[in-house]
Amino acid sequence: MDLLANLALGFAAAATPSNLAFCLIGCLLGTLVGVLPGVGPTATIALLLPITYHFEPTASLIMLAGIFYGSQYGGPPTPTPVPPPGPPASVGTAIDGHEMAKQGRGGVALATAAIGSFFAGTVATLLIAGFAPILTKVALSFGPADYFALIVFALLVSVSIAQGSIVKAIAMILLGLLLGLVGTNVTSGTQRYTFGVLDLYDGIDLVAVIMGLFGVSETISSIERHRVIPMLIAKVTSLMPSRKDIAEMTPPILRGTALGSFLGILPGGGALLASFASYSMEKRFAKDRSQFGKGAIAGVAGPESANNAAAQTSFIPMLTLGIPANAIMAIMASAMIMRGITPGPNVMTDQPVLFWGLIASMWIGNLMLLVLNLPLIGVWVRLVRIPYDLLYPAILVFCVIGVYSLSNSVFDIYVMLAFGIIGYLLSKLGCEPAPLVLGMLLGPMLEEYLQRAMLLARGNPIVFVERPMSASLLALSVIILAAAALPFVRRKRAEALQE
């Protein structure tokens, strides 16, 4: 009953004409930037973040969320008529979708992606609405020691499912934690790592770092990788899937939704991982594996559902526990903080309209995308054909103006530039940027909870193993770390992430 009342509240908030408009603009902008080659969803949302500053909090969060899942939808239209590289979140789809287009079934591939995404989005919205209140209640009973353990746990889970070397991922988290400490320490007033630079007294702007790591650094890598790809201009044929298509796409959509919903909640998970995982799962379930990579409808339906489900369930840890699960949620969290809203269990109780409005808007946004994308495919396809040589200078211009407008500071442009270079070089050395962002955002929280827990326990560190919640979370963290170091698990993990 509560659930219905809450959803009603949310839909009432989300369905006001202005919020509907913001949702629509967000979805369109997200799709627009999402279809452009070489711009991933993280860069998209960082790029468009400054635009949302001018609106009231609910509207701007609805718009940001729209940008986010809009950019996830940005996947289906692009890879299908155009060969990879598409947006990174839909790599699996790219292969089979492209093959389907070659066979003159591009329309069906698009329809499959749209239906799967919409179904997954609907399920994920219901999951958020159902689980968020429960998790919020759990979170409200957390003490500082539990929070400390939870953050440690989240960071280690994100490491264990990150790509590449575990030691490197841990080092990136630690580097992020250190970067998060730069500035004036709130509790003591001490300047840490500011080196007398006035611009550093308030800390390093996380969004500038993210724009550097994901906008500038990715652009440099894309220019380097970019080859001129011959464009396949497939006519978008009939959109209607046949009865056989529907029978073939249903199980993958269901599996993809379930897998994606689960992976989305995990720290470090999210859309990209879900998309990959679903693709390899469908391959395993397939009766005829040889069809994969040659236009299997399951190879489109599964990953597209999974990445959408994951995109949405990744809101759960941020909204209920205040712990963002990935870099995109870190941006959402910093957008909330900038508006004076602290992400965490209090959002639901203190700002029910914002909370439920945001959730309801996700479903509305999914519906809009379903309705919009199919007729607009022609427009998106034409956009994709903009040569990258003309596109990336525009992306860079957007980055510099966007980062400057965060707080009208030229210094932030230099921060972005520095992290663009650092991110590029570190990625060359096999260090992924995402853990650094998580560490940077969670660093101050981790320190504060550690201090508070020690204060409450009168300096006795046994508090971390005394409380059942904190003890079990820390035990799980140790197990994860130990397991990840085992040669057998390491091999399996490398295999699973390879596919």
Place this chain on the structure above:
Amino acid sequence: MHLVRRPSDFLSGLVFFVIGTVAAVIARDYPLGTARMMGPGVFPLIVASLLALCGAILVGRAFMGGREDRIEIAPLPLLLVSAGIAVFALTLMGAGLVLATMALVLISSAASGRFKPVSSLLLAFGLALACTLGFVYGLRQLLPVFGSWFTPFLG
């Protein structure tokens, strides 16, 4: 160089080790406090030491295991994109948005190694115009259209 089997481990490890060590040394200047009232030095000291440890592990690992491909970095995209952004940052206040944007577009266009003067110039004009209209007049961002260098001429 032959001893180092895994250059990416070696280099990243070295970077992490140096940053961790320096950060730990700096953190020793911050008050440590007591176990009950932890000072601002404790957390950085722990984190920096762990970072240095990770770096040391990576450096050690670089001498073991299978050989790895050489790291290749194409200098042009990195240098020209960085230069373009730096020039934008340096000239934004003085020259203003229009010229800074054009400079960024022209410099970064060359990064792909397929520089086409005419289309780049058109793109630079177009983007400068679009950004001025969109950001300054549309979203009302506080950006100087023409910067302080031009004030003597503009009265």
